[in-house]
Amino acid sequence: xxxxxxxxxxxxxxxxxxxxxxxxxxxxxxxxxxxxxxxxxxxxxxxxxxxxxxxxxxxxxxxxxxxxxxxxxxxxxxxxxxxxxxxxxxxxxxxxxxxxxxxxxxxxxxxxxxxxxxxxxxxxxxxxxxxxxxxxxxxxxxxxxxxxxxxxxxxxxxxxxxxxxxxxxxxxxxxxxxxxxxxxxxxxxxxxxxxxxxxxxxxxxxxxxxxxxxxxxxxxxxxxxxxxxxxxx
Amino acid sequence: xxxxxxxxxxxxxxxxxxxxxxxxxxxxxxxxxxxxxxxxxxxxxxxxxxxxxxxxxxxxxxxxxxxxxxxxxxxxxxxxxxxxxxxxxxxxxxxxxxxxxxxxxxxxxxxxxxxxxxxxxxxxxxxxxxxxxxxxxxxxxxxxxxxxxxxxxxxxxxxxxxxxxxxxxxxxxxxxxxxxxxxxxxxxxxxxxxxxxxxxxxxxxxxxxxxxxxxxxxxxxxxxxxxxxxxxxxxxxxxxxxxxxxxxxxxxxxxxxxxxxxxxxxxxxxxxxxxxxxxxxxxxxxxxxxxxxxxxxxxxxxxxxxxxxxxxxxxxxxxxxxxxxxxxxxxxxxxxxxxxxxxxxxxxxxx
Numbered sequence: 001x002x003x004x005x006x007x008x009x010x011x012x013x014x015x016x017x018x019x020x021x022x023x024x025x026x027x028x029x030x031x032x033x034x035x036x037x038x039x040x041x042x043x044x045x046x047x048x049x050x051x052x053x054x055x056x057x058x059x060x061x062x063x064x065x066x067x068x069x070x071x072x073x074x075x076x077x078x079x080x081x082x083x084x085x086x087x088x089x090x091x092x093x094x095x096x097x098x099x100x101x102x103x104x105x106x107x108x109x110x111x112x113x114x115x116x117x118x119x120x121x122x123x124x125x126x127x128x129x130x131x132x133x134x135x136x137x138x139x140x141x142x143x144x145x146x147x148x149x150x151x152x153x154x155x156x157x158x159x160x161x162x163x164x165x166x167x168x169x170x171x172x173x174x175x176x177x178x179x180x181x182x183x184x185x186x187x188x189x190x191x192x193x194x195x196x197x198x199x200x201x202x203x204x205x206x207x208x209x210x211x212x213x214x215x216x217x218x219x220x221x222x223x224x225x226x227x228x229x230x231x232x233x
Numbered sequence: 234x235x236x237x238x239x240x241x242x243x244x245x246x247x248x249x250x251x252x253x254x255x256x257x258x259x260x261x262x263x264x265x266x267x268x269x270x271x272x273x274x275x276x277x278x279x280x281x282x283x284x285x286x287x288x289x290x291x292x293x294x295x296x297x298x299x300x301x302x303x304x305x306x307x308x309x310x311x312x313x314x315x316x317x318x319x320x321x322x323x324x325x326x327x328x329x330x331x332x333x334x335x336x337x338x339x340x341x342x343x344x345x346x347x348x349x350x351x352x353x354x355x356x357x358x359x360x361x362x363x364x365x366x367x368x369x370x371x372x373x374x375x376x377x378x379x380x381x382x383x384x385x386x387x388x389x390x391x392x393x394x395x396x397x398x399x400x401x402x403x404x405x406x407x408x409x410x411x412x413x414x415x416x417x418x419x420x421x422x423x424x425x426x427x428x429x430x431x432x433x434x435x436x437x438x439x440x441x442x443x444x445x446x447x448x449x450x451x452x453x454x455x456x457x458x459x460x461x462x463x464x465x466x467x468x469x470x471x472x473x474x475x476x477x478x479x480x481x482x483x484x485x486x487x488x489x490x491x492x493x494x495x496x497x498x499x500x501x502x503x504x505x506x507x508x509x510x511x512x513x514x515x516x517x518x519x520x521x522x523x524x525x526x527x528x529x530x531x532x533x534x535x536x537x538x539x540x541x542x543x544x545x546x547x548x549x550x551x552x553x554x555x556x557x558x559x560x561x562x563x564x565x566x567x568x569x570x571x572x573x574x575x576x577x578x579x580x581x582x583x584x
Contacts, residue, residue: 055286127317129315132285133311134333135284136310137330137378138306138310138333138334139334147329
C-alpha cells in the first residue's frame with residue numbers, strides 16, 4: 001500500500017510542481033501519439049472507405065487482414081520498423097532510427113489497421129441506400145461521399161480514438177525504434193518501464209497515472225466537442 | 234421538362250430485369266408504374282435517374298434529348314421506398330437536397346421550410362430525424378425532394394409500410410403539393426388506389442416489360458392479359474369453356490355473387506356452376522373458392538354464404554363487369570383500354 005500511496009503522492013507532486021522532465025515526456029508522448037494517429041487516420045480512413053464501399057475482387061480478404069491487423073503486436077511492428085530504419089537497412093540513409101519520427105512511423109503502422117477496420121465497420125453500419133439517396137437528390141459522387149462521412153462521424157471519431165488509444169499505451173515499438181533516450185525519445189510508457197526496472201515504483205506509478213489522465217483528457221475533449229456539435233444541430 | 238427512355242435495358246448477373254422500348258412522361262404529368270413485386274419497377278425508376286450499379290443500355294431522354302448523368306442529377310429528385318434521413322434536424326434534412334446541390338445552409342433551410350409546412354411536418358422542424366415515426370419520416374423525405382424544385386420527381390413506393398390513415402393523409406398532401414409543381418412525376422407502386430389518386434396515366438409493368446399504358450381510369454378498368462388482370466384485382470378468371478365466349482373473361486371477385494338454390498339469374502348475367510371448395514373470411518365479407526370443370530373461380534360476398542363447402546353453388550357475374558383478356562404478345566404494348574374493354578362482345582349466347 002505504501003508503494004501505491006507513495007506513487008499517487010509522487011504523481012501529484014510531479015504534476016503540481018510542474019516537474020520539467022515529466023512535462024517534457026508528456027509533451028513528447030502527446031506529440032508522437034497524436035502525430036501517429038493523424039497519419040494513421042489519413043492512411044487508414046480512405047482505405048477503410050474503399051473497403052466498405054468498393055466492390056472489387058479480394059475485398060473481403062483485405063477486410064479480414066485489416067481486422068487481424070487490429071491485434072498487431074507492437075513489438076513485431078517495432079522489429080520491422082527497426083530493420084527498415086537500421087543504418088544498413090533500406091531506409092537507413094535517412095538516419096531516422098532513435099528519433100521521434102521513427103516512433104511516429106512505428107505507431108502509425110500499429111494504428112493504421114485499427115483505423116482501417118473501424119472505418120470500414122463505421123461506413124457499413126450506415127443505411128445501405130444512403131449513397132443512392134444522396135445521389136438521387138442530385139449530389140455528385142464527392143458530395144454524396146462527404147455526406148456519408150458526415151453521417152458516420154461518430155463511429156469515425158471512435159475509430160480515431162481507438163487508434164490513439166492503441167498507440168499512446170504501447171511500449172514495445174516506442175522502446176525499440178525510439179531507444180528511450182532521455183530528453184529525446186522518452187515517452188510516458190517507456191519512462192514507466194524504465195522506472196519500474198530501476199525499482200522506482202512511485203515514479204513509475206506517477207508516469208502511469210499521467211498516461212491515464214492524458215488518454216482520458218484527449219478522449220473527453222473529443223467526445224465533448226462531438227457532443228456540442230450534436231446539440232448545436 | 235419531360236423525361237423518357239428509348240430501348241432501355243437493365244441487366245444484372247446476366248438476367249434482364251427491365252426492357253422498355255419507349256416511355257415518356259411529359260412535364261406536369263404523373264405517370265404511375267404499376268406492377269407486382271419483382272416486376273422491375275424500382276429498377277426502371279433507378280435506371281431513369283442513372284442510379285445504382287446495374288448495367289443498362291439505351292438512352293434516357295430529358296425534353297427528348299439524350300441526357301447525361303450530370304444533367305439527370307440536376308433535373309431529378311428521387312424518393313426511395315424507405316426514407317433515408319440524415320442524423321440531423323428535420324429542417325436540415327428537408328434542406329439536405331439543396332445543400333447537396335451547393336446551396337448555402339441558411340438559404341437551403343429558408344427554401345425547405347415551406348415544404349415541411351406543405352407536407353404537414355413544419356411543427357417537427359427542430360426535432361432530430363431519428364425520433365420521427367415512419368409516416369413523418371416519409372413526409373420529410375418527400376419535402377426534401379420537393380424542396381429542390383425538381384423538374385423530374387421519381388417516387389419509389391413512398392407509401393409502403395404506412396398505416397391506412399397516414400397513407401390517405403399523405404396521398405392527399407402529396408397530390409396538393411404536386412399540383413403546385415410542373416414536374417414530370419413517375420410514381421412506382423403496386424397499389425392501384427395510389428395510382429388512381431395521383432396519376433393521370435398508368436403503365437403496367439410485368440416481367441420488366443410495359444404491357445399496357447394509358448389513362449389511369451382506362452388501364453385500371455380494362456386489363457389486357459391475365460397477368461395484368463390479376464395485378465388490377467380481376468382475380469376471377471372465367472375460361473371460354475365456362476362462358477362460351479371465345480376469350481378468357483375476367484372480373485373482380487367482389488362483382489361476382491353467389492346465387493341461392495333456385496333463384497333465377499338476372500338478365501345479362503354469366504352464370505357458372507361449381508362446387509364450393511372453401512370459404513375464406515375477409516373481415517365483413519367472405520371469399521368463396523368454387524371448383525368448376527375448368528378450374529377454380531372466386532367470388533366475394535358480404536351476404537350470408539348460401540351453402541357449405543362440398544355443396545353445389547352458382548356464381549353470377551353481370552356482363553358489364555366482365556373484361557376480355559387476350560394472351561400477352563411479346564413486345565406488344567397495349568395503349569389505353571384493352572380492346573373493347575367494358576363492352577365484351579358475345580358471339581354466342583353462353584349456356
